[in-house]
Amino acid sequence: MDTIPTSTTPRSTNRRLAALAVALCCAFASLEAQTRRPAPKRPAAPAPAPVIKTEPAMMTCPQVLGEGVRTKRQFCDVLIGRDPAGGILITLPPHAGTLTLTFDLHNRHTYSEELVRTGKAYSRYTATIGVLTLDNTLISRAIVQNEFRTQADLVDRISGGGGASGLKAVAPTGTEPVSILIPEETMQVSILGEKLSVVRPDNTDTFNATGRPMAIISNVMVEYKPPPPKPVRRPAARRPATPKK
Numbered sequence: 001m002d003t004i005p006t007s008t009t010p011r012s013t014n015r016r017l018a019a020l021a022v023a024l025c026c027a028f029a030s031l032e033a034q035t036r037r038p039a040p041k042r043p044a045a046p047a048p049a050p051v052i053k054t055e056p057a058m059m060t061c062p063q064v065l066g067e068g069v070r071t072k073r074q075f076c077d078v079l080i081g082r083d084p085a086g087g088i089l090i091t092l093p094p095h096a097g098t099l100t101l102t103f104d105l106h107n108r109h110t111y112s113e114e115l116v117r118t119g120k121a122y123s124r125y126t127a128t129i130g131v132l133t134l135d136n137t138l139i140s141r142a143i144v145q146n147e148f149r150t151q152a153d154l155v156d157r158i159s160g161g162g163g164a165s166g167l168k169a170v171a172p173t174g175t176e177p178v179s180i181l182i183p184e185e186t187m188q189v190s191i192l193g194e195k196l197s198v199v200r201p202d203n204t205d206t207f208n209a210t211g212r213p214m215a216i217i218s219n220v221m222v223e224y225k226p227p228p229p230k231p232v233r234r235p236a237a238r239r240p241a242t243p244k245k
Contacts, residue, residue, distance in 0.1 A: 059090050097225055
């Protein structure tokens with residue numbers, strides 16, 4: 001007896017098609033997952049840059065020259081000396097790492113209108129100063145050298161003179177920007193003059209006598225990184241008192 005083939009019903013055909021569609025979807029999803037590249041990692045945010053502070057230095061000037069008429073700067077005489085306590089004292093703020101001390105160094109000229117008018121005012125100055133700790137350890141030296149011929153060679157005129165002009169005869173000439181690194185443990189430095197050489201048309205003089213004003217500084221600044229704040233210590237909790245028997 002021959003077997004009659006069973007015909008496929010529409011319902012079974014739909015089931016097979018659905019199963020095939022699900023299998024294809026799974027295959028495509030698996031293939032896509034394998035070929036998909038992982039998203040690149042974002043770089044870590046850079047650490048914040050340390051805060052650098054720049055501010056005028058706390059300075060004690062033993063001999064103030066005065067205020068500039070044009071620049072409004074305070075000018076301070078540098079005295080020749082051997083004892084740091086007698087120099088220009090600069091108190092440094094607390095700082096992490098080295099601190100940078102900056103100032104402008106000038107030569108010291110006594111201005112004469114008559115010498116300028118007659119062409120006899122020429123002078124060449126060379127001033128050497130030192131920056132020291134209070135225990136007399138030399139940190140660095142600085143030198144300013146320039147020539148004076150006319151009033152245009154002056155940095156500024158100083159107010160407070162007794163003449164009709166109201167200007168002092170002494171004035172800064174020449175400018176040498178000075179930048180000195182101060183060690184972390186140093187909290188105070190002194191600026192002292194070492195020697196001054198003056199060349200004029202008729203003679204050359206060298207000065208090194210203690211107490212003589214021989215140069216001028218202005219625009220004294222400090223640049224530093226403040227130390228991290230100290231952790232706040234909380235007071236220990238008090239134990240309750242033991243009741244008396």
